[in-house]
Amino acid sequence: MVQKHIVEARGIHKHFGPLHVLKGVDLQVDERELVFVIGPSGSGKSTLLRCLNRLEEPSSGSVVVDGIDMLDPKTDINHARQRIGMVFQSFNLYPHMTALGNVTLALRKVAGKSRAEADTLARKALERVGLADRADHTPGQLSGGQQQRVAIARSIALEPRVMLFDEPTSALDPELVGSVLEVMRSLRETGMTMIVVSHEMGFARNAADRVVFMDDGLIVEQGPPAAIFENPAHERTRAFIGQIQRH
Amino acid sequence: MGGWDRFVETFFNAKVMAKYLPDILSGMVVTIELALLIVVTGLGAGLALALLRSLGIRPLNWLIIFIVDLFRSLPPLVIIVLMYFGLPYAGPSPSGFVSTWLSLALVLMAFSEEIFWAGITSIPRGQWEASRSTGLSYGQTLFNVILPQAFRLTIPPLTNRTIAITKGTALGTVVAVTEILGQASSAVSNSYNPSPLMMGAAAYIVLFFPVVVAARWIETKFAWKR
Ligand SMILES: Nc1ncnc2c1ncn2[C@@H]1O[C@H](COP(=O)(O)OP(=O)(O)O)[C@@H](O)[C@H]1O
Ligand SMILES: [Mg+2]
Numbered sequence: 001m002v003q004k005h006i007v008e009a010r011g012i013h014k015h016f017g018p019l020h021v022l023k024g025v026d027l028q029v030d031e032r033e034l035v036f037v038i039g040p041s042g043s044g045k046s047t048l049l050r051c052l053n054r055l056e057e058p059s060s061g062s063v064v065v066d067g068i069d070m071l072d073p074k075t076d077i078n079h080a081r082q083r084i085g086m087v088f089q090s091f092n093l094y095p096h097m098t099a100l101g102n103v104t105l106a107l108r109k110v111a112g113k114s115r116a117e118a119d120t121l122a123r124k125a126l127e128r129v130g131l132a133d134r135a136d137h138t139p140g141q142l143s144g145g146q147q148q149r150v151a152i153a154r155s156i157a158l159e160p161r162v163m164l165f166d167e168p169t170s171a172l173d174p175e176l177v178g179s180v181l182e183v184m185r186s187l188r189e190t191g192m193t194m195i196v197v198s199h200e201m202g203f204a205r206n207a208a209d210r211v212v213f214m215d216d217g218l219i220v221e222q223g224p225p226a227a228i229f230e231n232p233a234h235e236r237t238r239a240f241i242g243q244i245q246r247h
Numbered sequence: 248m249g250g251w252d253r254f255v256e257t258f259f260n261a262k263v264m265a266k267y268l269p270d271i272l273s274g275m276v277v278t279i280e281l282a283l284l285i286v287v288t289g290l291g292a293g294l295a296l297a298l299l300r301s302l303g304i305r306p307l308n309w310l311i312i313f314i315v316d317l318f319r320s321l322p323p324l325v326i327i328v329l330m331y332f333g334l335p336y337a338g339p340s341p342s343g344f345v346s347t348w349l350s351l352a353l354v355l356m357a358f359s360e361e362i363f364w365a366g367i368t369s370i371p372r373g374q375w376e377a378s379r380s381t382g383l384s385y386g387q388t389l390f391n392v393i394l395p396q397a398f399r400l401t402i403p404p405l406t407n408r409t410i411a412i413t414k415g416t417a418l419g420t421v422v423a424v425t426e427i428l429g430q431a432s433s434a435v436s437n438s439y440n441p442s443p444l445m446m447g448a449a450a451y452i453v454l455f456f457p458v459v460v461a462a463r464w465i466e467t468k469f470a471w472k473r
Contacts, residue, residue, distance in 0.1 A: 053380055055376055078382045079382065081382040085381075090371075094377070094392055095396065106383060110382035158381060
């Protein structure tokens with residue numbers, strides 16, 4: 001059986017001035033796969049995710065998502081980005097809008113829905129993240145966990161083909177992490193393709209199909225969670241996993 | 248005549264005041280016209296420059312910064328005088344009214360550009376990224392996400408600066424604009440009595456006091472709540 005890769009990144013290099021941050025990264029992700037990306041701070045995990053939806057312009061390489069060449073200047077990048085949801089460590093909700101407003105904005109401006117249609121879709125998305133009753137709250141009136149779930153609703157309302165998560169629970173108080181992971185788990189059950197940068201090892205162990213370990217701008221090794229966590233092939237992986245498990 | 252009576256006779260002379268009231272009122276109309284023109288064109292041009300600057304085109308930004316710094320460093324009176332007395336040598340000879348309007352509008356443009364720009368750049372990068380990652384274009388992000396937040400931050404400094412610059416309409420008296428101060432001072436020299444000046448001061452208070460109070464209200468209303 002030929003499995004179609006929904007994300008196909010090849011030979012990604014990224015320079016920030018003299019800084020060589022990505023040094024030739026290849027990442028293929030299958031449809032419905034959940035890929036976990038781990039690695040030390042500064043290893044280039046965020047930059048890699050941001051290259052996938054072209055928030056960062058790779059210095060070289062190719063990125064194809066759902067058959068769309070993301071780096072082709074002829075690609076309608078705004079249209080393409082609708083298919084790639086992104087969730088940030090710092091939520092990045094629009095503070096001047098309600099939860100509903102946050103979710104409807106792109107539905108109306110990018111997906112071209114009427115206000116009524118957008119409201120309906122947004123309420124559905126908020127319901128999926130368990131926040132139907134918070135639609136009229138502004139971000140300032142929500143806890144961190146709730147804000148992150150609104151951010152997830154903002155992405156999934158656009159019915160993306162892939163979701164990127166960049167340390168979605170790192171800014172949360174420990175007691176709020178669970179609610180966000182719960183939403184991610186239910187998203188996974190619907191078959192969403194997900195690339196998750198996170199150090200939530202418990203979640204990785206029982207939800208991830210594959211764990212990718214990055215260090216210094218390169219993918220050092222990858223494999224099923226059990227293999228990477230119990231039996232890493234590289235010394236650097238072993239050292240890193242030992243380090244985060246001690247915490 | 249006692250000291251008090253002489254004081255009232257001199258500074259609040261009823262006969263003089265009645266005579267020159269129409270002049271002061273017409274001066275108020277001119278001041279309002281000038282102020283509104285300055286506010287609309289000055290803030291409009293300032294916002295336009297800030298938006299142009301956000302495009303990040305290097306040579307254009309250098310030019311914008313130069314213009315802004317130029318008009319922030321020149322005293323408004325100097326700009327007015329240059330425009331009224333100097334410009335005719337180069338061709339166009341704007342009236343005193345137009346000279347005052349354009350000069351103060353340029354000054355307000357310069358200061359408000361800096362304030363708008365500071366507001367735009369103070370919005371965290373994550374707001375741009377969240378919006379762009381959902382497919383909004385640069386312009387859609389600017390107008391729906393960035394500017395509404397930036398405006399809130401700019402309202403207090405902007406109202407203060409706008410009030411300060413519109414009060415500069417009094418400088419128009421130097422180039423024969425018949426605004427409040429111009430009317431009052433010519434009334435003083437015609438009547439040999441300072442009462443019209445007191446009326447002029449009262450007229451400024453009537454015009455600007457409500458604006459200042461409104462500005463205070465706007466500031467508290469728009470205080471940033473995250
Ligand atoms: N916009 C940028 N400009 C300059 N350097 C950057 C920028 N973004 C990231 N970097 C640098 O690239 C390296 C990798 O960053 P990042 O991808 O955020 O790593 P990680 O997410 O793994 O912690 C770091 O050294 C970081 O300082
Ligand atoms: Mg990161």
